[in-house]
Amino acid sequence: DSGVTQTPKHLITATGQRVTLRCSPRSGDLSVYWYQQSLDQGLQFLIQYYNGEERAKGNILERFSAQQFPDLHSELNLSSLELGDSALYFCASSPRGSGSSSYNEQFFGPGTRLTVL
C-alpha cells in the first residue's frame, strides 16, 4: 500500500459524458501527478500540481482538467468522453515539487479504470 488513495476503482460511462476522478496523496506529500495508461500508449504524464498550483503539463487534452485543493487532494475532470479515453488513470504523489537535488520518488495510487461505452 503506497498510501495514495484513488476513487472510484472502476467507472463505466457513455460517450459524451463527464466524470471526476479523485486522488488523496500520501500524508505530507505536496505534489500530485496524473498519468493515463492505455494498452497502446503506456504510461503518459498528464499534469502535476504542487501545493495547489499547476507545476507541469504533459499531453493533456483540452477536454481534461485538474485541480488540487487546499487539503491537497486532487481531482481530474474528463468531459465529452470518447471511446479512446478508456484507460487506467493513475495518480502519484511525492514530497516535493521537483527533483532538482533530491530523490523525490513518486508513489502511485491503485488507479481508476475508466471504461467508455
Next chain:
Amino acid sequence: GQNIDQPTEMTATEGAIVQINCTYQTSGFNGLFWYQQHAGEAPTFLSYNVLDGLEEKGRFSSFLSRSKGYSYLLLKELQMKDSASYLCAVRDWGGRGGKLIFGQGTELSVKP
C-alpha cells in the same frame, strides 16, 4: 524530443539472472527510475539513479551511464513473482516540475 526504448518482452528461468536495458534521449535529465508493474496494478518503485554507476538493492541492481543515455535493471535469483512489466522512466528537467517520462515497459515472464 523525448524517447525511451526498452525491449517489449523477455523470458527467463526461475533462479537465473536477467538484464533489462533502457536507452533514452531527453531534452533534460534529472534522474532515472525503474518501476515494477503487475497487470492492472499500480507501478511500484524499484530503483533510482542520478549519477553514473551501479545502485544495488537486494536482488535488484540498476546501472546508469549518462553519457551513453543508457541504463539497465539487473534481477538476480529470479522468482515466479518477478513476472511483471518493468518500466524505465526518466525525470524530465522540466523547470519547476518533476514529471516522469516512461518507456513502454518490458514484459518479463519467469518460467519454472
